[in-house]
Amino acid sequence: MLYPLKFSPILKDKIWGGTKLKSIFGKNAETDKLGESWELSGYDGDESVVTNGILAGNNLTELIEIYMGELVGDKIFDEYGLSFPLLFKLIDANENLSIQVHPGDEVAAERHNSYGKTEMWYVVDADPGAELIIGFTKDCTRDEYLDALEEDKVEDLLQKVQVKKGDVFFIPAGLVHAIGKGVVVAEIQQSSDITYRIYDYNRKDDKGNGRELHTEQALDVINFSASKNPKTDYNVQLNEITPLVECDYFTTNMLRFDAPVTRNYGTLDTFVAYMCLEGNMIIECNDIKTIVNKGDTVLIPASINELGLVPEKEVTLLEVYVS
Secondary structure, three states: OOOEEEEOOEEEEEEEEEEEHHHHHHHOOOOEEEEEOOOOOEEEEEEEOOOOOOOOOHHHHHHHHHHHHHHHOHHHHHOOOOOEEEEEEEEEEEEOOOEEEEOOOOHHHHHHHOOOEEEEEEEEEEEEEEEEEEEEEEOOOOHHHHHHHHOHHHHHEEEEOOOOOOEEEEEEOOEEEEOOOEEEEEEEEOOOOOOEEEOOOOOEEOOOOOOOOOHHOOOOOOOOOOOOOOOOOOOOEEEEEEEEEEOOEHHHHHHHHEOOOEEOOOOOOOOOEEEEEEEEEEEEOOOOOEEEOOOEEEEOOOOEEEEEEEEEEEEEEEEEEEE
16 A cells, blocks of 8 residues: 655755755755755656655656556556656755756757756745846847847846745746745756756856856747746635645645644545645554655655644645646
8 A cells, every 4th residue: 555655855966056955954965065955756867766664765767667547646647657747856046046948848848858847936945135037027029138148138138036935936938037046945847857048147167167058949938028926926824725836737735734634635636745844744644654854745646535734833835736
């Protein structure tokens, strides 16, 4: 019988990374440039490995091959096969990330034999005055954009948004974006690692070389329209379900609770993933108790219809499933 699955995080050293994933979430890394923790991944070469219960040591792809629709949902298995459709990350931007854009499904399939990359961010932590770049301040033409790139003024075209803990942003494929210095986010995205870097502040890598830009590839996918109201508005109520994002690829809700909660997924034909961003709790399911701590991401198999969440004080949880 399947049960809630926990995984070993896949830690990624980045030139722009820092120490906050260690200090906030206790991620066990020796580097002081820990940029990403891939919390739940079926991406080829970076498959998450189970750490709890009788399935410990198996990776996510192996489990899908064995359990198929019982694990991910029949509809999802029919569509994606052994590919897990989503990727869950924690990201620490100790320096500005490059300004970038991701292709949609059609271009990604044609060029890279990959899925596109639509994503969302939940701001876990932000230094005072920290910013994100989200799209253009006004409608822009390709020529205006290329001229700004040539003149090293592309930042002048882009919308900078000051952020605080708890802010949510939806980033569809085609939207130019960047995480600014001093921001930590939880990222939920399609399972893709295709990024077109359009500007990198003229930085050099550790060998003194400028990082590769993808100007021509990006031109075909950028949405040049103004990005209006980029922040997702929501009103969280304690011990209630708060919808955050619903798109073609995933639905994300927030649960903030300080009393036991019962969740019933009997009408969903999909796995559910929990990202625990504040507090600790126990998942009670089929006489199995699974301890979940701040910073853990847990996969709830599609075959589990009902479970209980018992918090230790107050918990903030992102609940994610395929739309």
